[in-house]
Structure formats: C-alpha cells, structure tokens
Amino acid sequence: MAQIFPEWVNKVPGRIALSGGILVIFVIAGIWYYGSPEYTDVGYQPKQPVPYSHKLHAGDLGIDCRYCHTGAEVSPVAMVPPTQTCMNCHALIKTDSPKLAPLRESWEKGTPMRWVRIHKVPDYAYFDHSAHLRVGVGCESCHGNIAEMEEVEQVKPLSMGWCLDCHRNPDMHLRPLDEITTMGWTPPAEQAALATAIKAEFNIKPPVTCSGCHR
Amino acid sequence: MMKRTATTRLVLTAAAVLLLAGCRGNTSPEPPIHLNPNMDTQQKLVAQRSSNFFADGKDMRTPPEGTVARGELREDAAYFTGKNDDGSYAAMPFVMEAADLDRGAKRFAIYCQPCHGEHGDGKGVIADPKYKYPIPPTSYHEQRIRDMADGNLFEVISSGIRNMPSYRQQIPVRDRWCIVAHVRELQKRGAPAPAPADAQTATPAGTTTETTTTETAQ
Secondary structure, rough: OOOOOOOOHHHHHHHHHHHHHHHHHHHHHHHHHHHHHHOOOEEOOOOOOOOOOOHHHHHHHHHHEEEEEEEEOOOOOOOOOHHHHHHHHHHOOOOOOOHHHHHHHHHHHHHOOOOOOOOOOOOOHHHHHHHEEEEEOOOOHHHOOOHHHHOOOOOOOHHHHHHHHHOOOOHEEEHHHOOOOOOOOOOOOOHHHHHHHHHHOOOOOOOOOOHHHHO | HHHHHHHHHHHHHHHHHHHHHOOOOOOOOOOOOOOOOOOOOOOOOOOOOOOOOOOOOOOOOOOOOOOOOOOOOOOOOHHHHHHHOOOOOOOOOOOOOHHHHHHHHHHHHHHHHHHHOOOOOOOOOHHHHHHHOOOOOOOOOOHHHHHOOOOHHHHHHHHOOOEEEEOOOOHHHHHHHHHHHHHHHHHHHHHOOOHHHHHOOOOOOOOOOHHHHHHHHH
C-alpha cells in the first residue's frame, strides 16, 4: 500500500511543539520586558509649552522645590505652580524673551498654562506626597536628581513593585526632614542608625496591604 | 538551504531583540503606552486635571459673592490681615516658641532668600547683576524697615509692595508670622560686614559664606 503522507511529515508534530514552545517563551519574555513600566514609562520626557529648566532654577539659582511645588508637604499633590509663581520673577526678568511668550499670554488672559503631565500613577491607586515628605522621604528617591535636568524626565517606573520595594524596607530612603528637597544627598555612614531613629520618631509604618493604596 | 535561513532568522531576531532592548530607559517625548489601560484614567475630578463636566474645564466652582466657606470666616483681623480693627498695624498676634522661630527661618530660606539673601541684606541670587533684576530687593537692615510694625511686615508678605510680588498664595498665614519673626531675628543680628574685597571677589552675590555670619553675629 502506498504511503499517503511523505516521510517528513513524521517530524511535523515535534517541530510544531518546539516552535510553539519557543514562541510562548518569546511572548512571555516580550510582555515581561516591553510591557513593564520600566520600559513603557521610564524616560518619558514630553515637550513642555515653555522650555522651563529645573537645572537653571533649582540647580544654579538654588530655589527650593517648595517655592514652586507648594503642595508637596501638606497635600497629596505637589502641584505644578500657577503662572503667578513664575511671574514673581519674570514680571521683571527676561520680560521680552520669546521663550516666555506663552507664560505672558497666560498671565494677561488669566488662562491656565497647560504643562504636560509626566508622573502619573493610575487613578485606581492612591498616592500622597505629604505622607512621604513628612517622614523624611526625599524628592530625589522618587524623581531622581531634578536639579540636574534641563527637562524633567521620569526616572523611576512608579509601578506597584517599586512602591512595595520601598514600603517593605524604606531604610535607605529616609533622611532628616531638613534634607528632603536636597538633591545629590548621600546617606551618611551611620544611615542604619539614622533610619532607626527616624522610624521611631514618626512611628513609620508604610502600608503593604492592598487597601493601603487601593482604597 | 533550510538550515541557512533558520540560522539567519535566529541571528536577525536576536539582533532585533538586542537593539530594542537597548531602548529601555531611553528618553522619549511620546506618552507611555500601557498594555492594559483599563482604569488608569477615570471620569472623576482629580487635582490639576481639566474635566469636561463644566464648559470652562475647571472642576472647582468659584463660590458665589458674599458666601463664606466653613472655617474661612477669618474674624481675627489682626491675625489674618496684620491690621487691628482701627486700621493700625498689629503686633505679633501669638507668642513665638523656639519651634516657630525655626519654622520661620526655614520658610524664609524657601520663599524670601532667592531675592533678599540669607542675611536679609538684599543680596539674593536674583540680585546678581548678570540677571538684570531691575529693582534691588530692599535690605531689612534699613532703618525704615527696622521701624516697621510686625503687622506691616506681615502685610508686605501678604499683599506685596510696589515691585515685590504677593506671597499670599504660596505661604499660609501662620508661616507668614513666623517669617516676620525671622526677619526681626535677622535685624537683631545686624547686616553682615561687607566682605573684604580681596578674599571674597570670587564669591558671587548671595552666596556669602558661613564665616561672614559668625564674624558679624552680635
């Protein structure tokens, strides 16, 4: 009796299984790698309507973060400053700079500046700046060295795993309250003792249960 | 033949993966793409986001004229405006504890130091000639400022004066009083002695070093 299938067909099931297996591994690895916020979110650096530079203002001029981000210590949102705050100086400095034209327009018309939002946790998760700043977690731990950035970029993934890494062991990120806005702060040699003292002083208990952040 | 294409494909795929892998953490002006954006952005009112519920895009409504929100009555005129009921400038409305003075010093460093300088002598970073700030910020060591009532200083912070902007929005009322106390403290310490020209020429205005403080502290 003649063969219905040629001989190579014998290998087909094996090949299908093998390539299927490889494909599954690739898909999983691909999603794990490219779907993670480390890939999708880190490095987001949108173009802003005014080429505002943190390097100049917070770095060279040495203006404290809280001069502009007034909400950081007292409310959940740090707040991007209103036009008024820029005009405190720019009503008199660089009054004819074309770079500042959108700012002056917003000032004259009373319309808000439309800064592009960079850091964002999803609306189903709860984040509060004041809870972190009151216990001595510095801006730098979550935003990187902003005073070195011409344009702000996101340097941390802001993923749930990242939040929890710190909540489980915040020791390396606790500083004296006077240093929360300092950029380029290096933990002292006795950081462990410092962290223990800060934790005792404020009775720090970062939430690790779901309802702490998904409320 | 079969074997060759297979290896070429493998090599190409590996190369592509490596290339793309290099993109992790690179900066990009494009908004992040999320695989599952289901409830990332919800139809609710969130601070600093515009909403399409009202035509003007704001989610907070302006309160009607003549209404007062709870806790915002502000009956204590001396505390909230720096002026007594008869229009004269008030004295410090509460007793300054050490903690308040400390708070004042720190808030001063955030909000006033860029212009008025660490010692209140008007030599903040902004006053550096290279920024062409046209009006020198007033030195607190002028007799006129020394003679001002506490309430008058409070009003300057709250409402601004001539070319100085108002800090009403940025600084809460209590902190403004603490800053006033710190200004008094600076005046007590006195103006720093002008730096010896030879030693300090390289130091730009506003970065007067710690040593000058100790030298002049009285």
